Amino acid sequence: MYTTVSxxxxxxxxxxxxxxxxxxxxxxxxxxxxxxxxxxxxxxxAQTYIDADLWVLYxxxxxxxxQQTLNIISYLERGGAILAIHSAAASFKSSPDYEKIIGGKFxxxxxxxxxxxxxxxxxxxxxxxxxxxxxxxxxxxxxxxxNTILYHTTVNGTLEPIxxxxxxxxxxxxxxAPGHLSSTFRNTxxxxxxxxxxxxxxxxxx
Numbered sequence: 652m653y654t655t656v657s658x659x660x661x662x663x664x665x666x667x668x669x670x671x672x673x674x675x676x677x678x679x680x681x682x683x684x685x686x687x688x689x690x691x692x693x694x695x696x697a698q699t700y701i702d703a704d705l706w707v708l709y710x711x712x713x714x715x716x717x718q719q720t721l722n723i724i725s726y727l728e729r730g731g732a733i734l735a736i737h738s739a740a741a742s743f744k745s746s747p748d749y750e751k752i753i754g755g756k757f758x759x760x761x762x763x764x765x766x767x768x769x770x771x772x773x774x775x776x777x778x779x780x781x782x783x784x785x786x787x788x789x790x791x792x793x794x795x796x797x798n799t800i801l802y803h804t805t806v807n808g809t810l811e812p813i814x815x816x817x818x819x820x821x822x823x824x825x826x827x828a829p830g831h832l833s834s835t836f837r838n839t840x841x842x843x844x845x846x847x848x849x850x851x852x853x854x855x856x857x
Contacts, residue, residue, distance in 0.1 A: 652685045653704040653853050657723060658695050659688065660710040665738055670709060672836040673736065676705070677845050683853075696722040700734040704856055706731060707857030709830065711738035713745075715837055720748050727809055732852035737830030740792060748842030753826055754817035763832065766804045768813045774801040777848050782847075783840040801825075802844070807846070814848065816846065 657678060659670045678686055688702070692712065696719040701704070706726065727733065733752075742756035743749040750756045766789055769782045778801060789804070796810060802814040816825045825848050829835045836842065 654687065654702070655684045655789050655849075656687045656689065656700040656703045656705065657707040658710065659707065660692055660695075660712065661738075664711045664743040664832055665709055665736075665814060669836065672833050674828070676836045676842050676848055677849075680842070681846055681849060684849075685714050688743075695719055696726070698722060701726055701729065702730065704853055706733045707736065708733060708737040708739040708828065710742060712742045713748055715743040715746050720746060720752075721754055721848040723743075724748070724819075727819035727824065730821040732822060732856040733824040734849060734852060735748075735824060736824045737759060737790070737828060739829070740790065740826060751795075752819075752824065754798045755792045755812075755826070756825065758791045759795050760788045760790050760831075768802045768804050770802055773799050775851065777851050778844070780840060780847075783838070783844065785829055785835065785838065785841065787829040787835045790828045793830070810816065812840055814844070823852055825852060 655678065661670060662672065678684060735753055740753055740755060765784060765786045767782050767784055770779045791811060794815065798817050800812045800813040800815050800852065803810045813828050814825060815844050816823060829844065
């Protein structure tokens with residue numbers, strides 16, 4: 652069994668329903684996971700969870716303590732794996748260290764719309780699926796050129812990453828941009844993609 656800690660907080664953004672569907676439709680359907688769900692943000696990135704195999708970051712928060720930041724870095728340095736979802740990239744904007752951990756940050760978003768996401772040439776075969784139709788907020792990011800872009804969409808001829816991976820040697824982090832609407836996690840193709848992403852991270856982790 653792989654121990655997974657889901658640091659998931661929010662009532663409106665991310666919505667309680669979106670967070671519940673992510674757990675129900677994705678995490679809970681991976682039989683190899685033992686899922687822990689700390690309910691208080693005081694427990695975020697706590698040393699208690701430093702030996703877990705996977706951390707999930709799905710929240711929208713303004714303040715992170717220096718110790719929480721150091722704990723995330725320590726976790727990755729020990730070979731930990733992180734999956735960050737949607738508004739995790741819009742959190743802790745005053746922390747350059749957190750931005751480096753994620754591999755980028757949210758800049759802006761447009762209206763909720765339909766768009767198509769596709770695997771890139773750098774996407775591992777284990778994660779490749781046919782193009783997926785999504786209806787959600789489309790986040791725009793400032794991101795590091797060293798990130799490995801796994802899935803993208805195209806807006807006015809410009810590539811916008813949807814799923815990227817960053818190496819922290821030996822740890823890894825993946826960031827998935829959609830997740831504003833709860834219906835995103837009812838999309839069976841998104842369920843498949845995120846399940847594959849989690850299994851990929853676990854296969855490369857500790």
